[in-house]
Amino acid sequence: MEPILRAVNLTKKFGGLVAVDNVSFDVSPGEVIGLVGDNGAGKSTFIKMISGVYQPDGGEIFFNGKKVSFADPRDARDQGIETIYQDLALAENLDVGANIFLGRELKKKFFSEFISRILFSAVLGLPLAVLFAWAAFHFFQWPGLLLGMLTGLGLGSVLGWLFACVTQLVDRRKMAGESAGALKRLDIEIPSLTQQVRNLSGGQRQSVAIARSIYWNARMMIMDEPTAALGVSEQRKVLTLVRTLASQGVPVIIISHNMQDVFAVADRIVILRRGKKVGEQIAAKTTPDKIVSLMVGAETVHKMGVIPRALENNGSAKV
Ligand SMILES: Nc1ncnc2c1ncn2[C@@H]1O[C@H](COP(=O)(O)OP(=O)(O)O)[C@@H](O)[C@H]1O
Numbered sequence: 001m002e003p004i005l006r007a008v009n010l011t012k013k014f015g016g017l018v019a020v021d022n023v024s025f026d027v028s029p030g031e032v033i034g035l036v037g038d039n040g041a042g043k044s045t046f047i048k049m050i051s052g053v054y055q056p057d058g059g060e061i062f063f064n065g066k067k068v069s070f071a072d073p074r075d076a077r078d079q080g081i082e083t084i085y086q087d088l089a090l091a092e093n094l095d096v097g098a099n100i101f102l103g104r105e106l107k108k109k110f111f112s113e114f115i116s117r118i119l120f121s122a123v124l125g126l127p128l129a130v131l132f133a134w135a136a137f138h139f140f141q142w143p144g145l146l147l148g149m150l151t152g153l154g155l156g157s158v159l160g161w162l163f164a165c166v167t168q169l170v171d172r173r174k175m176a177g178e179s180a181g182a183l184k185r186l187d188i189e190i191p192s193l194t195q196q197v198r199n200l201s202g203g204q205r206q207s208v209a210i211a212r213s214i215y216w217n218a219r220m221m222i223m224d225e226p227t228a229a230l231g232v233s234e235q236r237k238v239l240t241l242v243r244t245l246a247s248q249g250v251p252v253i254i255i256s257h258n259m260q261d262v263f264a265v266a267d268r269i270v271i272l273r274r275g276k277k278v279g280e281q282i283a284a285k286t287t288p289d290k291i292v293s294l295m296v297g298a299e300t301v302h303k304m305g306v307i308p309r310a311l312e313n314n315g316s317a318k319v
């Protein structure tokens with residue numbers, strides 16, 4: 001299958017520090033990639049280059065077969081690359097529907113919109129026409145009257161029209177319906193869509209953020225430590241959601257410290273160490289031990305023979 005994303009030899013330096021050093025990998029539709037590495041390995045820096053936060057100092061990114069360079073995160077998002085950070089960028093005091101449509105609210109359409117524009121135009125246009133006509137008549141007699149009337153009418157209509165656009169009523173019912181549909185398509189259960197987001201659990205918020213991205217046509221999803229702040233059952237739900245996304249053709253790059261999580265969702269695991277890609281493994285054909293030894297380097301594992309055992313106990317690779 002044609003990869004949806006190809007990162008080729010990406011490099012990023014901060015002063016003298018090479019945070020990401022010549023890293024390449026592909027992402028195919030429907031694939032989940034686990035991106036792992038110790039703290040400071042360059043994971044976040046790498047995905048920030050793909051999501052438009054940083055400009056690479058070297059290398060190229062191809063998305064849907066075309067070479068791309070993203071000016072900023074908005075640019076990447078417009079082209080379909082969504083990144084979900086831990087803060088999620090939800091509006092706490094708004095409900096689920098309003099959050100899915102945040103900044104892109106649906107307006108009541110057609111009649112009400114049209115009529116309100118005509119109404120506001122008339123309300124502002126007619127008095128202005130009279131006023132201008134009256135004023136202009138004093139200076140230029142009848143031609144002035146006509147000119148003043150037309151000017152007043154035109155100006156008033158334009159102002160009224162703009163005013164109507166700005167004060168347009170938001171179509172809450174339609175947004176609620178669309179939101180419910182978006183959540184359902186991803187098998188997300190949220191008891192009440194009219195809840196303020198602040199009352200939702202961490203996993204539910206995560207789901208709302210993901211549903212929003214999908215609703216707005218995300219073609220690829222990047223998640224940086226999505227389960228770090230969640231309880232166990234919530235973690236499961238988010239991981240299930242990641243698989244649902246993949247099964248609907250949306251690939252996911254997921255950064256995680258937690259080996260169990262990575263093995264639960266990833267098809268492929270890419271390992272970074274000190275900015276370099278030190279391995280790429282098919283999840284079904286490798287083991288957490290192997291991944292950890294790549295993460296920390298063979299010599300470290302050798303010195304600290306306890307790591308693999310600790311891993312067996314809690315599945316965590318925090319070292
Ligand atoms: N904005 C920055 N300015 C300077 N150094 C940075 C910046 N962001 C990250 N780094 C450094 O780059 C390296 C990789 O960081 P990061 O990508 O955050 O690693 P990870 O996400 O794998 O923990 C680290 O050494 C970090 O200190």
Ligand SMILES: [Mg+2]
Pocket residue numbers: 043044045
């Ligand atoms: Mg990071």
